[in-house]
Amino acid sequence: MLHEQGVEKTTLADIARAADVPVGNVYYYFKSKDQLVEAAITTHAHHLDTMVAALDQLPTPQDRLKALVGGWVDQRDVAARYGCPTGTLAVELDKRDDGLDRAIADVIRALLDWTERQFTEMGRDDARELAVALIAAYQGISLLTNTFRDPELMAAEGRRLERWIDALS
Template sequence: MTNSRGGKRERLASAAARVLHEQGVEKTTLADIARAADVPVGNVYYYFKTKDQLVEAAIDAQDSDLRTMIEALEAMPDPRERLKTMVGGWVDQRDLAARYGCPTGTLAAELDKRADGLDERIGAVIRTFLDWMERQFKEMGRDDARELAVALLAAYQGISVLTNALRDPELMVMEGRRLTAWLDTL
């Protein structure tokens, strides 16, 4: 029984992350998330009493996905190759970015307007990513590691917004090439 509970809860959290990315927090209903998770809507309340709890679970799911990605990248021996592989992953997600933007960035922008603590939770996910990037630049021997990490993350967030606003996935491809070449110069 514990496994099925955990499975349903995880399905709901994963579905919440996906649906919130596609529709936004305000437009998403518990029924939308239940449908996406293939869980009866009445069962949602067993796991999550409010929509905000589901948003929090979606943030946790994004954090978990980020940590899984970082763990996979850490298996690579060279920090520059880790960063270039990360950029390649962004490019691979260009169609998703063209439709909905960056999952974490768009959620952060939406939650920032609420000031209910969830904005700080998603900010912590972004900070984890930024800190990881900084460590890569430090491993490359860079004294300006924090500035480089901010520049890289800002470039990604910026191109995600443009890719989404203009519905042009090729913008992500172009910026991916530029960022990869930039990383090779450092």
């Protein structure tokens, strides 16, 4: 709901309706919308940890990075409708003055750090810059894919990023 409607438009009653539970049940677990947003950020972090653990099973950093890109491409229809779940949440929370923007930034920083480690394993001295470029390319194409409601933009950028990763090794 937060991804589809945004934080400001989503109410706890919306969450209850979507979960098909009485609104009192939602208030039992989340006293405020901010607590719900904190739970969403924790969920984003958990999904990232799970994804990274799966990617870390692949044999080479190039394989890991290309699988990361492939995962983004696999979610292109969601990006076309709503944008990147983490990126759109980060943009929305940045407009508030409650510290939740720093919490979602930590999730993005964890992905950036993991990506940097992959480029470091590839022997790249410019690993941080490459990691920023990769994450920025994804966030940018997520925005364009959403703006134009065109999942093929994400697929085309995914192919370009895979060629770029191969060229770096």
